[in-house]
Amino acid sequence: MDRRQLADFLRSRRERIAPADVGLPSGPRRRTPGLRREEVAQLAFISTEYYTRLEQARAPRPSREVLAQLARALRLSDAERDHLHHLAGTPPGPPPGPSREVRRSIVDLLHRLPHAAAIVISATFEIIAWNDLAAALMEDFSALPRRDRNLVRRAFLGPHRDGRRLYGVSDVTEFARHSAQRLRAAAARYPDDPELTGLVRELLAGSEEFARLWAAHDVTAAPTLRKTFDHPVVGPVTVDCDVLDIADRDQRVVIYTATPGSPSEEALRLLSVVGTQRLDVPG
Structure with missing residues (x-):
């Protein structure tokens, strides 16, 4: 598990998603590009504390279930999903579901x-x-x-x-x-x-x-x-x-x-x- 690369990858994917993309209000006091950590945690059904530790390269290896939930929350492509698994030291399995993202x-x-x-x-x-x-x-x-x-x-x-x-x-x-x-x-x-x-x-x-x-x-x-x-x-x-x-x-x-x-x-x-x-x- 490459904790530092995993942390950087999660942060980069989080910052590219606008709140409106996932049905969240932008709000007038948003100081970070993209989603907040607690918003990703909520979308992925994990605790904010655990997600924060992942982005700080301090968390233990996430399970396959957590990785799948993060991939959905961050709207990862199939290639990005596989990359996420490799960074976490867990080889990717078959895609969890059919892709709905059209090029x-x-x-x-x-x-x-x-x-x-x-x-x-x-x-x-x-x-x-x-x-x-x-x-x-x-x-x-x-x-x-x-x-x-x-x-x-x-x-x-x-x-x-x-x-x-x-x-x-x-x-x-x-x-x-x-x-x-x-x-x-x-x-x-x-x-x-x-x-x-x-x-x-x-x-x-x-x-x-x-x-x-x-x-x-x-x-x-x-x-x-x-x-x-x-x-x-x-x-x-x-x-x-x-x-x-x-x-x-x-x-x-x-x-x-x-x-x-x-x-x-x-x-x-x-x-x-x-x-x-x-x-x-x-x-």
Whole structure:
């Protein structure tokens, strides 16, 4: 355990996080950049005294549980989490849960695709980034609570708005099977993630279809190359589906494009203008 390097690393990570980033007020008398020590301790569910000793290079070796809590509190990337473990003299285990941090370059890529609807999904099928056309084609994700942005939960448990299951996609049965298979593989990669195990428990309790698929223990899923969205404003929109894997984050970029010159391309162009407005709603 390199106490001095560990102390310096913790201090540097603490000072880069603004209070607003973790839902804390900035306050008029804040004299330190970033978070205070007691705020990190509170977020990590450890005592302020122990965290202070860590930053003073006087604490005993932290446990794996404490390191995991510090990594979450300080919003460490996977590489930073591994570095924290090495400094503490405890080799890192598997990541505690799927990454939800999307690289800035990937977010920029989504917005450089004005004629394509594009989303980024995590290993648990949570939509964690999107462009404007994807919101117009599917839903205004910014207006949804985080739990409702999970496509597996939406597919099996709803809500099914306007009687349409998962935006009225033509391959909803195949998607359900595909997502259950990929979720089972993710559960094996992240066995200690309480959010993932809670999602699986919720799906098993609420959907007989999911329970049947889960019991099959399948983990191989065929890619979907083409699907049709039943949009409430512009009608059917048939798109090609291309998926780019972001291996280091265990994420995928899904890009929906229409055949040039097709009615679906015209529909996407209309949606790019309409955005998330509902022209079928009076007033």
